[in-house]
Amino acid sequence: MPPDLPTDVAVAPEVIAVVAGAPSRRTFGVGAWLAVGWLVLVIGLALLAPLLPIPKPSEIIDHGALRDAKPSLSHLLGGDDNSYDLFSRIVWGARNSLAVGFFAVAIGGTVGGFLGLIAGYYRGRIETLITAVLDIMLAFPALVLALALTTFLGHSLFYVSLALGIISTPILARITRANTLTWSQREFVTAARAQGAKNRRIIVREVLPNVVPAMASIALLAVAVVIVAEAGLSLLGAGLKVDVPSWGNIITFGRSGLTNGQAPHIVFSGSGAIFFTVLSLNYLGDVVRARFDVKEGALT
Amino acid sequence: MGALIGKKVVQLAAVLLVVTFFSFLLIHLLPGDPAATIIPLGTDAQRTQLRKDVGLDKPLVSQYTRWLGKFVRGDFGRYYRQFGGEPVRKRLSQALPVSLQLLVYAEVLALVIAIPLGILAAYRAGTWVDRFLSTGAFASLAIPDFVLALVLIFYLGVKLKWFPVLGYVHFGQSPTEHFKSMFLPAFSLALAQAAVYMRLLRSDMIATLQEDYILMARSQGLPTWRILLRHALRPSSFSLLTVAGISVGTLIGGAIVIEAIFTLPGVGLTIFQAISERQYIAVQACVAVIGCGYVVVNFVVDLLYTALDPRVRHAA
């Protein structure tokens, strides 16, 4: 019999065209650098906030003269309805919004990552149990679960982060489990096992490093989701305490200026900060995912 | 097939139990004496009444069974106010239809936007049309629904005055005004969803268009639109349907915020007001109702999925 190759040349060009047609996020291009640039800027400003030559976030400027003021040279984003300097609010808000995003995903990543590794590596009953728990956590719409927790627990940075961490746990656990499953079946894991390595050592040394890219790409997206959720909670009065500057609180208290048409820039500043941050995080998440060829399926 | 549904029904019941139990537990997360927190300004008599209503003095499990028994009979507790307070059920029964309308409009709008664009992007994969649509979808995904809502309120509501910026008009009152009052909220919710659906449909459709049966249909001389709509759309829409089901959760979460922004008298606004008035019993009831509703929706989607794919239907 002549050798019968599975694919004929007829299909090849079309498939290639499809791949070529996908947005070229496989390379670390201009878009990725812009995203990194924005995140570095925001994180840098947030970290350096106390050192920056800007008014304190709760410093009433000129006895209320800055109330709803339009952006100007001396006050880059103008003032808000409390006559606070809006740029300062955004920078200090970044501190809190990003902190919530980071802590929540750190919680979700640790707990979810642990559960996912255990479930994916050991399989069997423990996997069934963990999967069931995750399914239950996903049985609530995420924001409803978060608002229920903050409403009944409290509105401190810790509780808000905890609530949002809990909702990001199943997402991170699922992707970790899926990737652990595939990596655990690779030859080098079998080889390590054959050499008598302990399971814990195999998980930490052999499996985890390979699962990290997948977790990282989803974690970036999860930070974005959490930042948006924080703002959503604020709008419902279930987020950080009202006097704490956060992007969500800026939007919440800028709403009156928007609906009366007098000071839409307050809402737009907060929204812009969220939009560009989320866009950057999503973009980088995609870049990481494309780079490491992460299988999707866990995040929707 | 029957056994499959039976198994799913058992799962459904189990998840509903857990969801209600969690909702029930919320009240015990409150710091200190729940009765004191729920009615901070109330009299001792009111607190005693509350303890009796909720059964706070009983063991946890019997509290739960009591609460669940009332919940399934539609007794969701009541508002605690200085002078009386209406049952939560009354508010919810008025609010639920509004929320359901919003969800259905948003979902329909998202699909109406996503399906044609997804088909177009897949059919024109790799061209500038596809790149334009995909980039647009990617950007839409980064716009939170409430941000979109606020931007639309400002430009289309405040500036151009095309739409009312808040309030709800009953359909029976004036259908046009009803849709006008619902358009911005529904669209705000729909855009990001549409982006998700479009991307999903695009990639599934591209895969489907590589299939031999599409080539077969083309070789039979069928018109392109007929191939796309009748031959390619259905096999490409399974993950779309699944995700549409899963994303009802996102929509519900979004709808709560959107209702609060547009003051649409739905469950979201009810929750929002209950949170700001510290009506914990009402918040608890809303959480339980939303949780159960979501679980049931997912169950139905699961069944629909089975109905849509004959291979699954005949498997069991």
Next chain:
Amino acid sequence: MRNDAAAVGELLDPVGRSDFDGPLLDVRDLTTHFQTPRGIVRAVDGVSFTLEAGRTLGIVGESGSGKTVLSRSILGLSPRRQLVDPQGQILFEGRDLRPMDEHELREVRGRQISMIFQDPMTALNPVMKVGRQIMESLRVHFDMSKADARERAIDLLGQVGIPSPGVRVDEYPHQLSGGMRQRVMIAIALSCEPKLLIADEPTTALDVTVQAQILDLLGRLQSERNMAVVLISHDLEVVGGRADDIAVMYAGRIVEMGPAAELFKATRMPYTDALLRSVPNIEDPPHTRLLAIGGRPPDLVSPPPGCRFNPRCPRAGFRCGVQEPPLAPDDDNVHHIYRCWYPVGGPTGPEAEAAEARPRRVEH
């Protein structure tokens, strides 16, 4: 090249066009090249053949020989965006299909020329009832009502030998066996009474026992309808007993073509010879070694210079790697054409070149 049966069939053919008396299909110097990131793939490179109404042409070749692309090119089903400078003519009843746009081609596809594919599992839509898949073509080409199309679909299912077609019409492909699915595909392809059927490996995905049934069914339907068939296969045996003429393709070109019997009897091209010898023969003594063709088919982006088969050819001489042989008729039969400098039956390349070189001295 025509026999009496075909001539009789033509007389009986109710839809045959009387005003055209050339060959049904006349492919002239067809080239189909694709642009790919690796370069231009010369999938079909200057192929010509003719096919008379009611007759069968077998096209044989390995995967990657271009036979599938050739079959799809006839109906304009190749991915258009990647096509580079398509050349040649595809004259169907004298009309050239090559310059036609999608709209014009649609009138031809299914109605005049149909195709059936290798794997009925993948070529039938898994989420459509088989009846509806047959009805689609009828409704598009004949503007039939739903009820009429359904009746016709049941009728067709019966014709292709599916038991209780009235029930099967409402079933999905996964409810049918592999052979039944292939019958359904044939029913779809023949629904609009095409004059030409292109069958691309119609039995490769089927069990051996079912293969013969399907081929017999195709043969029966072909003679009933006086339909011409292009039968494509990698398996000379499948094509052998069914085709009137056989064309052997290699690396995008026809390397040998002629009446089936002639081709088997007086094989000239070493590639055809190798294909024949790679097929087990019932009359061979047990444990006869089958001849596998060494090497792989050439890369169609940069085919080898000279004869494209020369790197794998046991008979190749020096000339074969330099100059491509023309497709020339055999001395004994003008209908038997092949592309070879040192054909089977004569001296091999090295022998011939040595003989030629002996009088003079070859300098290396």
